[in-house]
Amino acid sequence: MKELEQVGPRLRAVRKAKGWTLDDLAEKAGMSASTLSRLESGKRQASLELLLPLTRQLGIRVDDLLPDEQRDPRVRRPVIRRDGLVIAPLAPEDAAVATYKITYPGGVEPKELRTHDGFEWLYVLSGRLRLRLGEQDLVLGKGEAAEFDTRIPHAISAAGGRPAQIISIFNAEGARMHTHGTD
Incomplete structure (x- = not known):
């Protein structure tokens, strides 16, 4: 089992991170330094009888030594696909940060300005993007990025007659607004 091959090196890494020598940990765990050395180098098979006193002294769980x-x-x-947008998720559903590739269709006027809690960061991959943010009306080109507080009224659309593709990162409320709408 390849998982067990990593126990010794992980044990050594935790010991060294604490600044302990082989003798320090072996003495605290009630075993010889040579037994601990053989365990760390993989020359001795790991067993619960050996690992439990070591993990107790190190303040870790046996599971912490397994990959x-x-x-x-x-x-x-x-x-x-919603309201003409093509929204491709780029992160797992349970990810801490919601990341999407969004394609805005060309020739479509943006909806009314909306607000929601959080921040949004976006990067234009292709096309030109219109960002209405409060009183500002901005056009971003390929390679440009923007970050803004989504509590400021905003609307996003492609600028001109061609689609615009962006990478967009936002919080959970922003993800819900973009993927499910306001209903």
Whole structure:
């Protein structure tokens, strides 16, 4: 089991992070320094009998010495189509930051200015984007970015007759507003 191969090196890393020598930890855990050395180097099989006193002294759980379960890092969420927008999720649904690639259709006037709690950050991938923000009416081109407080009335649309693609990052309320509307 490859998981067990990582126990020794992880044990050593925790010990060293505490600034302890082999002798320090071995003495506190009631075992010989050579046993601990063999355990850390993988020359001795890890067992609960050996690990429990070590983890107690280090203030960690046995689970902390095992590798995290490898999860598939790919994001496989369906594209959302709403009000002419194509919204492709770029982060898992439970991610701390909501990240989307949004395509705004060309030739469509922006809706009325809206507000919601939070901040939004966006980056223009292609096309030209119109950002109405309070009294400002801005056009952003490819490679330009903007960050703003979403409590300021705002509306976003493609500028001109062509679509605009952006990467947009916002909080949970912003994600709900963009993916579900205000209903």
